[in-house]
Amino acid sequence: LMRCLIIGGAIRCPIESSGCAATCSYRNADESDLSVQYTALNYLETVSVRKQEKCIKKVVEMAATGKKFDVLLSLDGGGIRGVILVQILLYIEAALKKPLISYVTWLAGTSTGGFLAAGLAKGMSLRDCQKIYLRMKDCLFEGRIRPYQSDAFEQLIKANIGETSKITDIVSPKLIITTVLAEKHPVQLHMFRNYTLPGDDNQCCTQCSYIPDIPLWKVLRCSSAAPTYFDSVDNKFVDGGLIANNPALDLLSEFERYKSCQEFSECNEEASVGCLLSIGTGRIPDMPIESLNLGFINVIDMVSAFKNLGYMVMDQVTAAEGRPVDRARSWCHCMGVPFFRFSTPMSKDYALDTKSDQDLIQMMWETLEYVVNERNEIAKLVELLNTLHSNSRCFT
Template identity: 25%
Template sequence: MASKFKILACDGGGIRGLLTTVILERLEQKLDAPLNEHFDMFAGTSTGSIIACAIAKGMSAKDLRKFYEDRGKDIFPNLTSLNFLWNSLLERIKTGDLSLPLFPSDGLDRVLQDKDIFGDILFGTLPKPTLVVSYDAYNRTAVVFKSNQPEFSQIPIWEVCRSSSAAPTAFSGHILSDPTYIANLRQNPDHSIIKNPLTIKIPPESNGVPLIDGGVVANNPSLCAIAECLNLKRSSEPVSLENILVASFGTGQMEDRINAESVKTWGVLDWLNIKKGLPLLEVFSDGSADLIDYISAQLLKDQYNRYQPLVPKNKHISTFQADPTNLESLVEVANDFLNQGGDSQLDALVSAIHS
């Protein structure tokens, strides 16, 4: 009987990715070896793309956790800045000028290009198949970067992750102008993961395509990875559903609910309130992740393992704040999850990995 084809999939969720790294650190301790030695494929969306690619290239979960704790503040502004940004947004709304994203993208760009994370390493050099989800806003189609495909292989990893992490309203989109990728689009206009009636083109005003956060289509990348896995062969034999094992890591399910009155009365300022964590983005990404979670579980049954901590409403977790209080709360939520049954779930995963 063939061994399982093991997939590690990581959701989007901004700085909440720290929560994922804490759980992965515990898994790595149990396996007593780097995670990239125990999985055959990696998949990520948004902040999950950073985690997936970093692990795929051999970074330890412990170092990845430290990366989020130390560099998160370089990506996300502190609370004082958030108040300033919110007041600035209100002024822009009054004047009808909503042309700027809430957060500058310079910090995210610099951090991803740091030699301690990705530097200038190319996506195609990752030793195992890695998938990253994004969305082409110009051609209105999902994009799944695949490290083992030639059209994506020469793109720097940081650009792949940047393309997947450009949350609408929060960060600016990323213009991908990699020559190999653009040449492939020109030669093969139908290049897309779906049959799109819109002809794939390059925007006439630029020599690149505008990509935004993959969370708008698949905040949980598990299903994309499962589909790709079925197209792969291992030792010349195709991989079947029965031989796939998925470990899917979320960034926390919020217990704080949007009540009926709010749904009836909220307008644009409420749904895009930065102090409330940009509820519109969270609703879209959570809904996408939950649907993929459901489909993946139906397909794989017990071979689909989901690790999604509940975030108590008294924790006041934010997706876009990297202040010490928020970081501490994220670590607490992850540890509570592990202490309340999550650790046993990881034990079961370790047994499945070794079987």
């Protein structure tokens, strides 16, 4: 209880107080002892921190000269764990004292991240999005048999996003929603977007699409058609999380593609990435794998091994943490771009379709603990965004 009060902002007794319970006064416990526990930085992490500081300093100095910069926001997939995305963004927005979306010029989302991205791009507040998530679980995940009713999902999207709204109705920010085109082998990542590439009148890129007439609700349905959870769309589009559950690298790639097209067209715009903010839907705790041997001597062990291998394959296919984050950070730092990644370390592997109020509350509380512990890093992000935002020339 004391730990909850302190993390929630309660003021502890001054050091001169006497008779306080353990953890109450500053004399008995340091605040860091009550935060989520993290390991000390190793050498490579220390190097990464120094590189990040160097990138921030460089961007701030260049922005002061009037150079144009874009702010990129990437939102992971993760089903109902999208409440974690909202909780993290709420804390950042409270520190900014302005809507975060007003700072963002490029926005990408996968599955639940795509739903949130579209909502923010259409002007919905984070609190409105949070209310939708809290209602969503009871509307979508009815019964114990999967796949769930796709019609109910579509009606929910239409009710909140609009039935006639199109992705191209959104002028700013530049919006990317990922899905997987699975009508032929090998499957391909497909990106719906609300803009055209400079100089590309034919829009011949097969991995992206600018389709003026496609409804936004259908785009979001394509991005969220998770196999075994919901039916595919038009028998060809499935959940974008199968390839880009963390769309940060794909967002960077698309930005660079756009920039390259600018160089070979008559477009006079010129911009660079001033910051990439990547938000995750939580890091699951490490769990032991009991068996991987596929010998035929013990049938029970063999079945267990096949099951574990299946989990491993699916885990890596939909990976959003670990190496995908490392690659995005390394690419950003090579470009001299500050990279911020926030994703809550969870106490357990919450199901993507959990309906438990207790689980949702626990996810939100663990996220609050996490962002409070990360407040110094968030303060650096806020300072950078405000520095860029103070000069209107920094945004395209």
